[in-house]
Structures are given as C-alpha cells and as structure tokens.
Amino acid sequence: MGIPERKEREKERRRQEIIDAAEKVFFRQGFDRASMDQVAEEAELSKGTLYLYFKSKEDLHWAIAERGMQILKESIRQSVVGTKTGAEKLMAIGLCFIGFSEKYRDYFLSLLFFEGKNLKKLNLSRDQIYEAFHGDSPIMILQQTIEEGMSDGSIRTGLPAASLTHTLWAQTLGVLQVIQNKKEVFDLFGIDRKSLILSHIEILKNGLIQ
Amino acid sequence: MGIPERKEREKERRRQEIIDAAEKVFFRQGFDRASMDQVAEEAELSKGTLYLYFKSKEDLHWAIAERGMQILKESIRQSVVGTKTGAEKLMAIGLCFIGFSEKYRDYFLSLLFFEGKNLKKLNLSRDQIYEAFHGDSPIMILQQTIEEGMSDGSIRTGLPAASLTHTLWAQTLGVLQVIQNKKEVFDLFGIDRKSLILSHIEILKNGLIQ
DNA sequence: ATCATAAAATGACTGCCGGTCATTTCATGA
DNA sequence: TCATGAAATGACCGGCAGTCATTTTATGAT
CATH class of the missing domain: 1.10.10.60 (Homeodomain-like)
Structure with missing residues (x-):
C-alpha cells in the first residue's frame, strides 16, 4: 500500500x-x-x-530560517574536523559563523530577523522551539565545545558553561548584526568591517582563553 | 514681534x-x-x-527612540563622575547601560527596534543620522572613554579605538537583546539572566583591561 | 467690526495586504 | 461510473498606513 x-x-x-x-x-x-x-x-x-x-507569513519565514540553521549546523560540524583543543574548536566555530553570515547572507538575515523578535510574541510550536534551542542546534554544539575546552584546560573556567555559551553567542550575533545593518555608518566613519570582527576575536581570545 | x-x-x-x-x-x-x-x-x-x-509611523517611533537616547546619554554622563581611569569609566558606562535597559525597558526596546533595522531601509534625514551617531551620542562618549583609557594605560592598546568602540557596543547590545527577547529560553534552561551579564563583563574585563 | 490670507486641522477615502472560507477540482477505491 | 475525502481555489473581509480636498482657525490689514 x-x-x-x-x-x-x-x-x-x-x-x-x-x-x-x-x-x-x-x-x-x-x-x-x-x-x-x-x-x-x-x-x-x-x-x-x-x-x-x-499558518502565517511569519511561520513561512521561520521555515526559511530553519533551512539557514541546517546549513549553519552542517558548516559548523565540518569546521571542527582536525581541531584538537576546545579553544581551537571554539575559534573554528566562530570563524565558521562569520563565514556563514557572509556566504549565506540572506539566510543569516532570516536568522537575525527572529533573533530580534520577542520569543513570546512569536507563538511557535513546541517542536519549533525545541528544534531551535535544544538537541544538536548550533548553540548546543557551542556549549559542548565550551565544556570540552573547560575540561581540557584550554578555556577559562569559573563561569557556568551555559551562561558563557549564550553570552558568547549573543555577543557574536550582536557584532554581526551591527555589521549588516550599519554598513553606511562604518563607511562614513572610515571603519573597516573586518576590523570589527578582528576586535571581537581579540576581546574573546584574551578574555576566554588561558 | x-x-x-x-x-x-x-x-x-x-x-x-x-x-x-x-x-x-x-x-x-x-x-x-x-x-x-x-x-x-x-x-x-x-x-x-x-x-x-x-512623515510616517516609523518616524514617530524614531522620535521616541531619540528620547531614550537622551535619557541614556544623561545617565552615562552622570555615571562617570568620580571615576578616575578610562577603564573605571568604561565599567561605569557599561553598568549604566545595563541599568538603563532595565529601568527604561520600553525606551530600550525602542532603541533595539532600530538597532535591528537596516539603516539603508530606514531613510532617515541627515540630521537624524548625525544626531544618532556623531557628536555627543552614547557611542561617541564610549569612544572618548576608550581613547582615554588607552592613554592612561588602563585599557589595552593595539586595536583601533573606533573599531573597539563599535565592537563593544555591538556585543553589549547583543547580550541585552538576547536577554530581553529570549527570557523563556533561559527560564527553560535554568539560566539566570544576571549570570549572562556577569559572563559578559568577565569576558570584557579580562579581554580589554590590563 | 469685517474681510482676506495663510496656516493648521480634519476625516473620509484609497490601496494594500494578511488571513478566511464556501465552493470547486481532483484522486482513489468501490 | 460513482461516492468520498483530500487538495486547491479565489473572492472576500477587516484592518491599517498614508493622502488630500475641504473646513476651521488665527492674524494683520482695512
């Protein structure tokens, strides 16, 4: 049948x-x-x-963002092959994320769209929330990496891994968001967008990695 | 007359x-x-x-956000009295910003609204852009502070002050944005929102300040 | 007072769009 | 060939941002 x-x-x-x-x-x-x-x-x-x-225009948009999530997840998975310490993995993931925001700009903007929305006003299904924040989502991969780095001594301990993960994710997203949305300002100020990313990495390096 | x-x-x-x-x-x-x-x-x-x-609903919204900017600017101005080094000033400004996001939540959300919009699609007047990003805007106060800290040796040099400023601003905004929008996720994960701010500060401290 | 003029304010109207639902079309199995 | 339920349709609705011809109001001149 x-x-x-x-x-x-x-x-x-x-x-x-x-x-x-x-x-x-x-x-x-x-x-x-x-x-x-x-x-x-x-x-x-x-x-x-x-x-x-x-069920709505937004729901359809979410489906697009989910495709972006899939691509990002797969990219991250591939980016960590050959790395040894947690810190190395972390750096690889970060660069991967940055690359994603450039190479898949449209998908990235879809992710940003939902990042800027209040979750409560989004009324998603349980499945959708679970998919986005649990299991093998990028953010969970990140957390595992940080825990790994704390174990092998390559990442500073003393802060809860979960908090650190979300903070790191939020910071990076903030930087990439600004780069996307405020291009004109940076052109006006004569600031190279690459140098923002460089600053970001530099801050994280000396702040996170022993 | x-x-x-x-x-x-x-x-x-x-x-x-x-x-x-x-x-x-x-x-x-x-x-x-x-x-x-x-x-x-x-x-x-x-x-x-x-x-x-x-000229539009959005323009009216912008006027509200400008009020928020004024309040933030005034708060920052007051927060730095009595601080000595650039690094101290910087910390005071950061805490002030965090306080603002809690005390003036509605204004803060208005600022976030525009932070999440592409500047090009906003077609603002020259005055509006100038007001928001030049002169005595919060972001410029931040930059002066960072330059001061680089001069007095309390803030790590080696990166352009302008890049560092915008990066710092973007990171902090990203963290505060996530805290606002993803409350439910953190409740679900059992993550205290305070601990995100703590992580953020910790990363910046050890990354920025010698 | 009276009137002419320009500025300020009005609200009915337009076009657009997200979302709905009674109706129609189509595929399947009897 | 027909009955049935699933899939698809598109006319329609309500709501909203933004417009504009008309009305109201304030002012200065006569």
Missing part, C-alpha cells in the same frame, strides 16, 4: 516548493515588503493553499 | 504631545500592534494631523 506514503512525500515536496518560492520572493524584496500574493504567484499556487501548509 | 516665536513653541509642544501619546500607545501595545488611529485618539487629534508632524 504505497499510496499514502507517496501522498506524504508529495505533501512534503509541495511544502518545500512553497519555501523555495518564498525564499525567492523574500530574499529579493525583504520580508516586510514581500507579500503572500507574490509568494503564491511565484509558487504557481493560490494564496489559500499557502495557508494549508503554513 | 513675539507671535512667530509663540507659534514655533506651540508647534514644538504639539509635537511633544504627539510623542507623549504615541509613547503611551506604543509602549502599551507594542509598535507593530499599535495603530496610528489609536495614537490620534490618544492625542485627541485627527490622524491627518499626525502626518503634519511626522
């Missing part, structure tokens, strides 16, 4: 097609300017159909 | 009254949910009048 399975696959495929279309429209126009009618046209579906697969 | 002057004052007062009304509505409902009709009703004016004083 393969028909239910085929239906299931087709449903999932349609879902992905809608996300594909939404990506094109959202990435081209920005989330605010883009309309669901445009997404529907790009997907060659009626608007009503979109709402059979996603 | 005092009439033009009086008119000017009344115009400015009306402007402030509109901002007052907008604050009430925006702070109560959040910027997205609040409508210009509600602001008009709160101000006891017609909606059309609002648009004689502000």
Whole structure:
C-alpha cells in the first residue's frame, strides 16, 4: 500500500516548493515588503493553499530560517574536523559563523530577523522551539565545545558553561548584526568591517582563553 | 514681534504631545500592534494631523527612540563622575547601560527596534543620522572613554579605538537583546539572566583591561 | 467690526495586504 | 461510473498606513 506514503512525500515536496518560492520572493524584496500574493504567484499556487501548509507569513519565514540553521549546523560540524583543543574548536566555530553570515547572507538575515523578535510574541510550536534551542542546534554544539575546552584546560573556567555559551553567542550575533545593518555608518566613519570582527576575536581570545 | 516665536513653541509642544501619546500607545501595545488611529485618539487629534508632524509611523517611533537616547546619554554622563581611569569609566558606562535597559525597558526596546533595522531601509534625514551617531551620542562618549583609557594605560592598546568602540557596543547590545527577547529560553534552561551579564563583563574585563 | 490670507486641522477615502472560507477540482477505491 | 475525502481555489473581509480636498482657525490689514 504505497499510496499514502507517496501522498506524504508529495505533501512534503509541495511544502518545500512553497519555501523555495518564498525564499525567492523574500530574499529579493525583504520580508516586510514581500507579500503572500507574490509568494503564491511565484509558487504557481493560490494564496489559500499557502495557508494549508503554513499558518502565517511569519511561520513561512521561520521555515526559511530553519533551512539557514541546517546549513549553519552542517558548516559548523565540518569546521571542527582536525581541531584538537576546545579553544581551537571554539575559534573554528566562530570563524565558521562569520563565514556563514557572509556566504549565506540572506539566510543569516532570516536568522537575525527572529533573533530580534520577542520569543513570546512569536507563538511557535513546541517542536519549533525545541528544534531551535535544544538537541544538536548550533548553540548546543557551542556549549559542548565550551565544556570540552573547560575540561581540557584550554578555556577559562569559573563561569557556568551555559551562561558563557549564550553570552558568547549573543555577543557574536550582536557584532554581526551591527555589521549588516550599519554598513553606511562604518563607511562614513572610515571603519573597516573586518576590523570589527578582528576586535571581537581579540576581546574573546584574551578574555576566554588561558 | 513675539507671535512667530509663540507659534514655533506651540508647534514644538504639539509635537511633544504627539510623542507623549504615541509613547503611551506604543509602549502599551507594542509598535507593530499599535495603530496610528489609536495614537490620534490618544492625542485627541485627527490622524491627518499626525502626518503634519511626522512623515510616517516609523518616524514617530524614531522620535521616541531619540528620547531614550537622551535619557541614556544623561545617565552615562552622570555615571562617570568620580571615576578616575578610562577603564573605571568604561565599567561605569557599561553598568549604566545595563541599568538603563532595565529601568527604561520600553525606551530600550525602542532603541533595539532600530538597532535591528537596516539603516539603508530606514531613510532617515541627515540630521537624524548625525544626531544618532556623531557628536555627543552614547557611542561617541564610549569612544572618548576608550581613547582615554588607552592613554592612561588602563585599557589595552593595539586595536583601533573606533573599531573597539563599535565592537563593544555591538556585543553589549547583543547580550541585552538576547536577554530581553529570549527570557523563556533561559527560564527553560535554568539560566539566570544576571549570570549572562556577569559572563559578559568577565569576558570584557579580562579581554580589554590590563 | 469685517474681510482676506495663510496656516493648521480634519476625516473620509484609497490601496494594500494578511488571513478566511464556501465552493470547486481532483484522486482513489468501490 | 460513482461516492468520498483530500487538495486547491479565489473572492472576500477587516484592518491599517498614508493622502488630500475641504473646513476651521488665527492674524494683520482695512
């Protein structure tokens, strides 16, 4: 009885097609300017159909951000091969994250979008929250790395690993966010964006690593 | 001939009254949910009048954020009295900023709102950009402090003061943003929000200050 | 007082958009 | 060929940012 399975696959495929279309429209126009009618046209579906697969425009945007998360996670996984200490791993992850923000700028902006939203106002499903903050999410990989570094002595102890993890993540996100959003200011001030990243790394190095 | 002057004052007062009304509505409902009709009703004016004083809803929101900036600036100014070294000043400013984010939560959220927006898409006037990033803005006070600390030897040199300033600002903002937006996650993980700030300070201390 | 003029204020109106739902189309198995 | 439920449709709704022709008000001149 393969028909239910085929239906299931087709449903999932349609879902992905809608996300594909939404990506094109959202990435081209920005989330605010883009309309669901445009997404529907790009997907060659009626608007009503979109709402059979996603409960809101924001929910559809979240699906895009989840793709970004997947890419980031995979990149991080690959970035740590060949590193030895936790500190080395940490540096690799950081550089990987920075690279991601440049190479996959659009996905990164989607992540930033949700980072700037109050979680409570987002009313996500349990699954969605779990997916984003537990298990094998980038932030959890980071925490494991920090714990590893504390064990092998390459990372300063004395602070709870969990707190340190979220702080580190937040700091880095803050720097990357500013770089994305305030380009014009830096051009005006004659500040090289690379030097912001350099400063960031320098601060972390001497602050985190013994 | 005092009439033009009086008119000017009344115009400015009306402007402030509109901002007052907008604050009430925006702070109560959040910027997205609040409508210009509600602001008009709160101000006891017609909606059309609002648009004689502000060119868009966002522009009105910006005016609120500017009030926040003023408060922050004044707080910072007061926080550094009695400090000696640049490093001490820096710590005072940081704690002041954190205090501001708690005491004036609504204003702080307005600042965050614009921090999360792309500057290019904001089409602000030259005056508005100048006001926010030049002169005696918080960020410039920070930069002067860092330069002072580099001179008196209390802050590590080797990085351009301007880059360091913006990096520091961005990191701190990132941490405060996450604390505001992801409360539920931290409750879930059993992470105290204070400990994030502690981690942040600890990282900066050992990374910035000799 | 009266009137002309310009500034200030009004609110009905427009266009757009997220989201809904009664109706239609389609695939499947009997 | 037909009955059934799933999938898709698109006309429609309510709400909102922003506009503009019209009205109201303040002022200075006559």
